Amino acid sequence: xxxxxxxxxxxxxxxxxAYWMDKGYFRSVxxxxxxxxxxxxxxxxxxxxxxxxxxxxxxxxxxxRRARMQGYNACWVPGTDHxxxxxxxxxxxxxxxxxxxxxxxxxxxxxxxxxxWKEKHGGIILQQLKRxxxxxxxxxxxxxxxxxxxxxxxAVFVDLYRKGFIYRGVRMVNWDPKALxxxxxxxxxxxxxxxKLYYVRYQIEGSEGEYITIATTRPETILGDTAVCVHPxxxxxxxxxxxxxxxxxxxxxxxxxxxxxxxxxxxTGALKITPAHDINDYxxxxxxxxxxxxxxxxxxxxxxxAGLLVGMDRFQAREAIIPLxxxxxxxxxxxDYVNKIGYSERTQEVIEPKLSVQWFCDMxxxxxxxxxxxxxxxxxxxxxxxxxxxxxxxxxxxxxxxxRQLWWGHRIPAYYLPNQEVVVAATQEEAYHIALxxxxxxxxxxxxxxxxxxxxxxxxxxxxxxxxxxDGMRYPENxxxxxxxxxxxxxxAPDIIFFWxxxxxxxxxxxxxxxxxxxxxFTGMVRDKLRRKMSKSLxxxxxxxxxxxxxxxxxxxxxxxxxSPAGNDLMFDxxxxxxxxxxxxxxxxxxxxxxxxxxxDKQAMPAHARIAVDWFDARFNQVLAEIDxxxxxxxxxxxxxxxxxxxxxxxxxxxxxxxKPPYQQxxxxxxxxxxxxxxxxxxxVLHPFMPFITEEVWHALYGEEKxxxxxxxxxxxxxxxxxxxxxxxxxxxxxxxxxxLRTENNIAPKQRLDLFILYHDKEDVFKEVISKLCNLxxxxxxxxxxxxxxxxxxxxxxxxxxxSNAININVxxxxxxxxxxxxxxxxxxxxxxxxxxxxxxxxNAPEKVVDVERKxxxxxxxxxxLLQEKIERxx
RNA sequence: GAGAUAUUAGCUCAGUUGGUUUAGAGCGCUUGCUUGACAGGCAAGAGGUCACAGGUUCAAAUCCCGUAUAUCUCACCA
Numbered sequence: 029x030x031x032x033x034x035x036x037x038x039x040x041x042x043x044x045x046a047y048w049m050d051k052g053y054f055r056s057v058x059x060x061x062x063x064x065x066x067x068x069x070x071x072x073x074x075x076x077x078x079x080x081x082x083x084x085x086x087x088x089x090x091x092x093r094r095a096r097m098q099g100y101n102a103c104w105v106p107g108t109d110h111x112x113x114x115x116x117x118x119x120x121x122x123x124x125x126x127x128x129x130x131x132x133x134x135x136x137x138x139x140x141x142x143x144x145w146k147e148k149h150g151g152i153i154l155q156q157l158k159r160x161x162x163x164x165x166x167x168x169x170x171x172x173x174x175x176x177x178x179x180x181x182x183a184v185f186v187d188l189y190r191k192g193f194i195y196r197g198v199r200m201v202n203w204d205p206k207a208l209x210x211x212x213x214x215x216x217x218x219x220x221x222x223x224k225l226y227y228v229r230y231q232i233e234g235s236e237g238e239y240i241t242i243a244t245t246r247p248e249t250i251l252g253d254t255a256v257c258v259h260p261x262x263x264x265x266x267x268x269x270x271x272x273x274x275x276x277x278x279x280x281x282x283x284x285x286x287x288x289x290x291x292x293x294x295x296t297g298a299l300k301i302t303p304a305h306d307i308n309d310y311x312x313x314x315x316x317x318x319x320x321x322x323x324x325x326x327x328x329x330x331x332x333x334a335g336l337l338v339g340m341d342r343f344q345a346r347e348a349i350i351p352l353x354x355x356x357x358x359x360x361x362x363x364d365y366v367n368k369i370g371y372s373e374r375t376q377e378v379i380e381p382k383l384s385v386q387w388f389c390d391m392x393x394x395x396x397x398x399x400x401x402x403x404x405x406x407x408x409x410x411x412x413x414x415x416x417x418x419x420x421x422x423x424x425x426x427x428x429x430x431x432r433q434l435w436w437g438h439r440i441p442a443y444y445l446p447n448q449e450v451v452v453a454a455t456q457e458e459a460y461h462i463a464l465x466x467x468x469x470x471x472x473x474x475x476x477x478x479x480x481x482x483x484x485x486x487x488x489x490x491x492x493x494x495x496x497x498x499d500g501m502r503y504p505e506n507x508x509x510x511x512x513x514x515x516x517x518x519x520x521a522p523d524i525i526f527f528w529x530x531x532x533x534x535x536x537x538x539x540x541x542x543x544x545x546x547x548x549x550f551t552g553m554v555r556d557k558l559r560r561k562m563s564k565s566l567x568x569x570x571x572x573x574x575x576x577x578x579x580x581x582x583x584x585x586x587x588x589x590x591x592s593p594a595g596n597d598l599m600f601d602x603x604x605x606x607x608x609x610x611x612x613x614x615x616x617x618x619x620x621x622x623x624x625x626x627x628x629d630k631q632a633m634p635a636h637a638r639i640a641v642d643w644f645d646a647r648f649n650q651v652l653a654e655i656d657x658x659x660x661x662x663x664x665x666x667x668x669x670x671x672x673x674x675x676x677x678x679x680x681x682x683x684x685x686x687x688k689p690p691y692q693q694x695x696x697x698x699x700x701x702x703x704x705x706x707x708x709x710x711x712x713v714l715h716p717f718m719p720f721i722t723e724e725v726w727h728a729l730y731g732e733e734k735x736x737x738x739x740x741x742x743x744x745x746x747x748x749x750x751x752x753x754x755x756x757x758x759x760x761x762x763x764x765x766x767x768x769l770r771t772e773n774n775i776a777p778k779q780r781l782d783l784f785i786l787y788h789d790k791e792d793v794f795k796e797v798i799s800k801l802c803n804l805x806x807x808x809x810x811x812x813x814x815x816x817x818x819x820x821x822x823x824x825x826x827x828x829x830x831x832s833n834a835i836n837i838n839v840x841x842x843x844x845x846x847x848x849x850x851x852x853x854x855x856x857x858x859x860x861x862x863x864x865x866x867x868x869x870x871x872n873a874p875e876k877v878v879d880v881e882r883k884x885x886x887x888x889x890x891x892x893x894l895l896q897e898k899i900e901r902x903x
Numbered sequence: 904g905a906g907a908u909a910u911u912a913g914c915u916c917a918g919u920u921g922g923u924u925u926a927g928a929g930c931g932c933u934u935g936c937u938u939g940a941c942a943g944g945c946a947a948g949a950g951g952u953c954a955c956a957g958g959u960u961c962a963a964a965u966c967c968c969g970u971a972u973a974u975c976u977c978a979c980c981a
Binding site: 870 | 908917919924
């Protein structure tokens with residue numbers, strides 16, 4: 029049957045994925061083999077596939093498929109996380125379009141809508157990931173709000189509370205006025221922005237006409253001022269010590285205080301203090317017992333306490349207050365100013381520091397063992413430079429704000445009693461019993477308990493992921509957790525090293541007394557070729573599904589991987605996928621060639637084929653060893669590049685070209701079988717990278733005879749003959765010289781040539797290989813130099829190709845070429861001799877090194893004299 | 904502001920404890936080819952004072968110091 033000259037992935041990929049699923053090849057249950065386990069970094073249920081997912085999941089799939097073929101019990105657990113803020117925002121938005129607000133319907137009904145939304149939209153990214161070919165055990169699919177995981181999250185909260193790590197308190201938190209919730213320090217992204225510095229003067233109380241001028245970037249917060257502060261040693265303000273000042277527009281009298289916190293050289297050296305809306309001011313407020321006036325509503329608009337501009341948004345108020353200050357004669361000047369502003373990672377809204385009651389988790393004692401296991405490399409980081417970043421964060425770790433003012437998530441299991449006391453317990457019933465025992469005098473009914481309205485940070489469930497996906501929190505001795513934990517490797521991005529990686533290690537140490545994974549492979553960030561981060565707003569990210577349609581999934585996987593050394597950002601360019609597609613096409617055509625041969629079992633194996641078969645066997649094992657080594661170091665793009673060259677150059681350009689029979693002639697059985705076996709084992713090594721085409725080629729070669737490649741045994745490195753590789757490489761150098769002479773002298777490929785070899789230092793060469801690849805009629809050895817011949821030197825041997833009438837040699841070009849080579853060798857020789865004539869080199873350098881230099885000198889001298897002789901003859 | 908990491912061909916990157924013929928790869932580029940698997944191809948070729956300035960050493964892309972630039976992390980002064 030005719031096979032298309034172009035590989036068409038669309039007809040092949042879907043077929044094999046369905047087939048593998050049907051056969052249950054991705055299913056894993058504990059058995060006697062060694063496990064190789066990966067838990068997926070759960071994408072958001074709100075997520076859609078982007079290039080980062082392609083990178084991350086391709087890498088995981090490569091590792092898991094390779095492990096499966098190496099005989100491990102490979103288990104890749106898929107799942108999604110509930111993404112409190114993002115999902116709740118989606119649901120709120122959806123309800124808003126129906127004219128419904130959260131308050132209208134209350135918590136229970138809202139949750140019903142949210143679950144409906146999740147059922148409808150939450151699986152999109154998983155379907156998209158299947159298109160990528162990923163070999164997860166889909167029977168193990170988990171969601172962070174599944175019952176078993178939710179129960180575990182609550183149990184962990186209760187456990188930490190009882191251990192005294194979790195507490196509730198009033199703190200200045202990062203408030204997201206759009207999402208209407210507090211977020212953790214890690215969820216705040218600081219960006220430099222162009223803003224303005226306003227100089228505003230405050231009248232000294234009781235001294236008409238006397239003022240002190242402050243500088244601020246947030247004039248609207250003047251309405252919440254409760255002090256002005258200067259440096260105690262500032263000469264300019266000594267006379268004002270102990271006085272009070274009047275807040276502009278409000279004429280509120282507030283103290284003028286002195287504290288070393290103020291930098292006298294910044295602005296005017298005088299600082300307005302708004303304890304409710306700035307973390308530093310808050311500290312000063314506590315120190316000097318200042319009033320705290322909260323002038324903002326939760327959504328960032330001004331409230332009644334502001335006294336002015338009530339109801340206006342904080343940014344509008346910032347503009348609106350300027351004319352008021354100007355009119356009152358308070359505004360001194362305005363300067364342009366660049367400062368850093370914190371934004372919410374989730375909503376991109378400007379963070380408002382806000383005082384509120386939140387739940388916190390004390391991280392210090394959790395951090396200590398987690399730091400140690402990374403420093404001791406029980407958990408290894410790839411690249412290991414991230415150990416520094418990790419250590420720095422761990423050593424300065426702050427308490428974690430874990431409550432979120434949302435409904436979608438794990439509701440905090442804290443119950444308030446009528447006497448304002450709080451009881452923490454896994455269920456209301458349990459809390460009730462504890463409360464009864466503790467406060468019998470209250471004569472409580474269960475309905476007197478009021479549960480905390482807030483939910484937990486999504487990361488508070490994610491940090492348990494490697495344990496909870498195996499239900500190891502509720503059943504610490506169950507078979508799955510004992511078999512699969514610790515997992516083998518985690519693949520993730522460096523930007524969540526604190527959010528997630530660090531906390532998973534803490535959780536692993538705390539509840540299992542064991543690391544959650546042995547290795548962490550940090551991928552880089554996918555950027556466009558202009559080094560810009562790929563983002564929706566820039567529109568510079570290709571749609572991965574479109575890419576897979578255009579180049580095939582295997583092509584996209586290769587394109588993604590080609591330029592992604594661990595930890596380095598990668599500049600993604602569609603042309604890399606094109607390279608991947610072209611590679612598929614190359615493989616496809618190698619298959620077409622082999623399948624097109626007629627096999628004749630009476631035919632003997634030619635000498636050149638014998639050499640090719642033996643050489644390729646050695647070469648294959650040599651490269652296989654390189655690839656094994658690359659995998660140990662997680663250098664996957666190196667491993668793939670080695671495969672690319674092994675297939676394209678060694679297999680196609682040399683092996684196949686050598687064994688290929690002349691047109692319409694048959695091939696002998698042994699060579700044919702060897703060609704098939706070689707292509708087959710190349711496909712096996714390539715399979716983890718390109719699962720679809722390799723399965724297709726495997727079946728085209730063997731039918732059903734050898735089963736499916738996805739579960740076949742990965743070839744293992746065998747000892748190989750290094751000498752045959754060397755001799756072959758030398759032969760190829762000769763081939764390249766002959767081809768160069770053909771090109772430079774316009775000798776047609778069909779013109780058959782003779783070759784004479786003059787050995788000056790006997791060295792093995794594969795004459796049959798040269799003959800086949802260069803279309804020679806004969807190869808002779810000779811003892812004398814040939815006149816009337818083109819000639820060249822490789823290593824120390826001379827080669828001659830006699831002229832014939834048909835050849836028009838280009839003497840000038842040949843001379844120029846020779847001269848260039850002579851110049852190079854002379855320069856080289858000079859540098860070598862300079863070393864050798866240096867007595868301290870000969871004395872101090874190891875004997876081996878000196879010997880190498882002497883050999884270089886000899887070789888260069890010999891070759892130089894041969895070349896000089898040749899150039900003389902051409903004159 | 905503090906720290907970390909980097910800077911090698913037009914682009915993206917290798918170069919493993921200093922010595923392996925005066926630096927390698929892929930892509931791109933130039934030239935020539937419909938050569939009976941593949942033009943999504945074949946063949947040949949060009950292209951780098953290893954960011955800059957010092958130092959250590961018999962010997963430096965590789966080690967040390969400084970400068971510049973870039974990226975990241977942490978902190979943050981209104």
